[in-house]
Amino acid sequence: xxxxxxxxxxxxxxxxxxxxxxxxxxxxxxxxxxxxxxxxxxxxxxxxxxxxxxxxxxxxxxxxxxxxxxxxxxxxxxxxxxxxxxxxxxxxxxxxxxxxxxxxxxxxxxxxxxxxxxxxxxxxxxxxxxxxxxxxxxxxxxxxxxxxxxxxxxxxx
Amino acid sequence: xxxxxxxxxxxxxxxxxxxxxxxxxxxxxxxxxxxxxxxxxxxxxxxxxxxxxxxxxxxxxxxxxxxxxxxxxxxxxxxxxxxxxxxxxxxxxxxxxxxxxxxxxxxxxxxxxxxxxxxxxxxxxxxxxxxxxxxxxxxxxxxxxxxxxxxxxxxxxxxxxxxxxxxxxxxxxxxxxxx
Numbered sequence: 001x002x003x004x005x006x007x008x009x010x011x012x013x014x015x016x017x018x019x020x021x022x023x024x025x026x027x028x029x030x031x032x033x034x035x036x037x038x039x040x041x042x043x044x045x046x047x048x049x050x051x052x053x054x055x056x057x058x059x060x061x062x063x064x065x066x067x068x069x070x071x072x073x074x075x076x077x078x079x080x081x082x083x084x085x086x087x088x089x090x091x092x093x094x095x096x097x098x099x100x101x102x103x104x105x106x107x108x109x110x111x112x113x114x115x116x117x118x119x120x121x122x123x124x125x126x127x128x129x130x131x132x133x134x135x136x137x138x139x140x141x142x143x144x145x146x147x148x149x150x151x152x153x154x155x156x157x
Numbered sequence: 158x159x160x161x162x163x164x165x166x167x168x169x170x171x172x173x174x175x176x177x178x179x180x181x182x183x184x185x186x187x188x189x190x191x192x193x194x195x196x197x198x199x200x201x202x203x204x205x206x207x208x209x210x211x212x213x214x215x216x217x218x219x220x221x222x223x224x225x226x227x228x229x230x231x232x233x234x235x236x237x238x239x240x241x242x243x244x245x246x247x248x249x250x251x252x253x254x255x256x257x258x259x260x261x262x263x264x265x266x267x268x269x270x271x272x273x274x275x276x277x278x279x280x281x282x283x284x285x286x287x288x289x290x291x292x293x294x295x296x297x298x299x300x301x302x303x304x305x306x307x308x309x310x311x312x313x314x315x316x317x318x319x320x321x322x323x324x325x326x327x328x329x330x331x332x333x334x335x336x
Contacts, residue, residue, distance in 0.1 A: 005196075008203070013207045015200060017207060020208045021167065026163070027227055029229075032255035039276060040279030043276070051290065052282065067165055069168060070168060074169055075169035076176040076259040078169070083176070086264055101270035102271070102277075104246040104247065104250025106278040107249065107278065108242075108254060109277065110239075110242055110281065111240065114239035115239025124204060124205055125208075130303040130318070131230075132233075132305075135303065140236070141240040141241070144244025149190035152249065153191070156251070
């Protein structure tokens with residue numbers, strides 16, 4: 001049996017302390033979409049150049065966020081392994097859900113690029129520093145989520 | 158080298174915390190939007206309040222120079238529209254960019270599918286940027302914060318946000334208990 005998930009409030013306070021430590025040590029918040037933007041810019045940069053792509057190319061492959069997200073993958077994998085969640089036999093995700101996840105990823109990629117951040121770097125990190133754009137983004141994403149959910153009920157039934 | 162190790166360690170702690178909370182589990186995350194599972198809001202609100210109070214008091218007590226913390230710049234319209242598009246993607250995938258990496262690391266197919274989608278979406282924006290550039294830079298407000306916008310003091314806004322988030326979490330707790 002895998003270990004149960006940690007209490008959400010304890011998790012939240014821990015995550016808040018990790019974020020605070022990140023601010024103190026690096027001067028910036030936790031991020032995720034920046035790593036995707038960086039890797040996508042390096043791929044797209046083979047075909048074309050523009051201000052958005054150049055902004056990421058100038059930081060090189062191993063930008064701060066790419067290194068941080070590599071750490072994220074290691075930490076999450078380690079945690080899942082030690083909690084016995086890697087060895088659990090799970091039925092593979094249904095094909096419809098994988099297609100929806102890909103489409104959802106595309107939309108989130110576009111949304112995060114337009115907004116200059118995602119749930120981690122903009123909503124949570126920027127929200128904690130009371131950035132207006134972070135709060136606008138956070139309220140908009142939850143509003144859209146709650147509005148779209150009834151239309152997608154079959155996906156998650 | 159040292160800086161690289163610190164960055165990787167921050168990422169490891171981030172990934173560990175998300176995974177332990179169950180945030181690599183798409184049915185669990187999507188349960189938020191069907192009011193079945195409030196983990197997303199509970200973790201996010203308590204993390205935000207913790208970091209917000211921490212940053213406020215570290216600065217107020219003069220322990221850390223919080224003036225050098227990076228405040229994301231506000232571009233009202235692209236962040237509003239970006240948030241709406243992002244929210245739709247979140248319900249479709251059951252994951253967000255950070256948690257898609259957690260799902261991937263936990264061996265979940267949805268994680269890999271979302272990661273591929275994210276890269277494709279970002280690359281599309283990169284290739285189409287010349288036609289998006291006007292919208293991307295629209296309604297700039299600089300490093301605008303809620304205290305600047307409202308004219309309230311930093312401490313007053315921190316207090317209002319703290320009380321609002323705790324109030325929302327308390328209401329969720331009561332609603333869950335009655336269900």
